[in-house]
Amino acid sequence: MGLIRSERAAAGILLGAAALGLVLANTAVGPALQHLMEIPVGVSSSGLELSISHWISDGLLAVFFFIVAVELRHELTVGELSSWQKALHPAIAAVCGVIAPALVYIAFTAGSGYESGWPVPTATDIAFALGVLAVFGRGLPRRIRVFLLALAVLDDLIAIIIIAVLFTSSPNLIDLGLAALAVAAFGLLSRMLHGRMRAPIAVLMVLVALLSWALVHDSGVHPTIAGVALGLVMSREPARRVTHVLEPWSNGIVLPLFAFSAALVTIPNVPLSELSASFWGILVALPVGKFVGISIGGWLGGKLGRDRGPSLSLSGALVVASLGGIGFTVSLLMNELAFRSSAEVRDEGVLAVLLGSAVSIVAGGITVALVARRYRRLHPHPAH
Template identity: 35%
Template sequence: MAKPITKLINLKTFREFFNSSSSGGIILLICVVISLLIANTNAGYAFKDFLESEFGFEGGGIGLRYSVLEWINDGLMAIFFLLVGLEIKREIVEGELSSLKQASLPVLAAIGGVVAPALIFSLFNNGTPTSHGWGIPMATDIAFALGIISLLGNKVPNGLKVFLAALAIVDDLMAILVIAIFYTNDLHLNYLMYAGIVFLVLIVFNRLRIKNIFFYIIPGIIMWYLIHHSGIHATIAGVLTALTLPTTPDDSESPLEKLEHALAKPVNFIIMPIFAIANTNITFLHGMVSGLAGHLGLGIVLGLFIGKPLGIFTLSWLSVKAKIAQLPSETNWKHVIGMGMLGGIGFTMSIFISILSFDGAIALQTEAKFAILVASLLSGIVGVTWLSLYSKKQKKKAVTASK
């Protein structure tokens, strides 16, 4: 007689994996592999047709009919940005960014990690048709970076994990600002004005201390529609909605924290995997590897793999030497170098910006996505290897010293 299915599955192990901070990154990696497999089989054509198929509603002056891919990149990703916005606000109110002393190191490190990759990309692409993609190597993928550093366990100090989390959040905030300012279509000021009115209503709700989350979500959806038609990328509506959610730096769970907890698993285990499957479907073609030596490929790979750790380390070192900031406890400069390498994992946000940068230019999007994959893979492998070897070296020294 066959054993019950519950006996075949270790439910406790599954729950621990599902609740761990590394699981989101692991699932995202699996989805990347699935997407690449689909794209390079006969199923790739059917999948592409599915992504291009349209559904929605049109009529009465309301246009909500988009392709599946547009619903994913403009709709589902707005929920992703809503969660990012909630994380940013919580860190500013009560977390690692709540005071100047706490915020200075991750903020300055993030600035270095944004400027250096953009400069390296521009160095290779200035004056070319791909120069508009300078924002691609700027952002660190929170899920992947934190997932990988979590896999290292006690090989890295907790202070380094907190530093990376705060840096990635500031990094995402900068990427959001870049998208809002530099990656917009023609502005339609009337829609933008209506969206501004909705945003003011949300601020009023915040001042009135209204705690019912639906008072923020429903106007937020309306603001998404208006911003989508304004020319600014609709995902910005998620961030603006998040910034109006009430929160308190005490022990009680605020509306912001309730929504953050409610969104964490759907975003990490549904929305980001769907985004990865839909947007990483790269068909490997002859000459693609050699394309990494072109100006676009070099700008992205060197921007993420070299620019990220260089910028993060340099600004961190300068800020500590100038006594503006201090390193987290039990953390040293070799830890910062390794963390900077993990900062070169740019996957989700980098792919997102590449889609905005080369809208309609599928060949350039594909080349950029492949370069992002290579750079992120290199950054992850080298970063983990560096931190693991350094941890072993430290333990060996400790054992030798105790004898």
């Protein structure tokens, strides 16, 4: 389990799962695997009969968003985003890192009918970005990791808001209200986790969490939002213990399963000129748009928030910007939501996310390695 907690191992497992899915999808077993992922599982009369792929993206992925929400709450309350002075610089970089790729995507897709896919290239994968930094960034000062983590957490917050607002249509307010009550009950129960009643309360919390997920699903809001809400309301110390237990399962099973199922797409046998505008928009917006946006935001935030929080040198900002285009998990989810009505465009979007993220991995790895080597030469003693 300790190995799976490693950022390097988590990034490697995630990449391997996506690569395996893409390779198998384009072999003789590909059609069978794709059919398997579409098999409905559940009780149809309850409204919870989903395909295996949707159980993964709507159900298991809620565990990942729960962990993200706990980390977000920690950073907002006692961590690197606990005051507006601390949050200002990474917040400006994160916002610019969302706006720039969205504009690049829209520039490619204007008039094509695919403009609604602009959220796809706006996300940064926390696990992958930190993994690449851990692999190639030996000797870099801790403030670079702190800044990258703060930016990625804020980036995920923006992604959560986008999912909740843009990918929800005509929500059932009754189910949503009942889900809110269930979430509130979950938060209250988490503050009672002590003494002899600890075990039965923990079991009850699991049941309430499942109920809240089901209600959010039935309401029409994407059910991963339930994971976010539960992570935000859970008492701090129990939440820390739970995420410590869940993290290896998320890194070793949840995220790899999602990456594998999302990457099960057949590479289209068409000329490059016939690929959709959304493919090119995502492919360029991830490595280029994120880099430009975070670089501009990092420079602007440094000017406005100097000496008020985690700040970076120019080389540090370039490191963070080069890693920002690794979209992967959240970008794949955004792609699925944005193009759910068009399987062909969705598959092209998956390929674009994987290729754009791969370009960012290579570019980010090279940038991190070069900056780290220069830093070690200038500062031969390890930074603390």
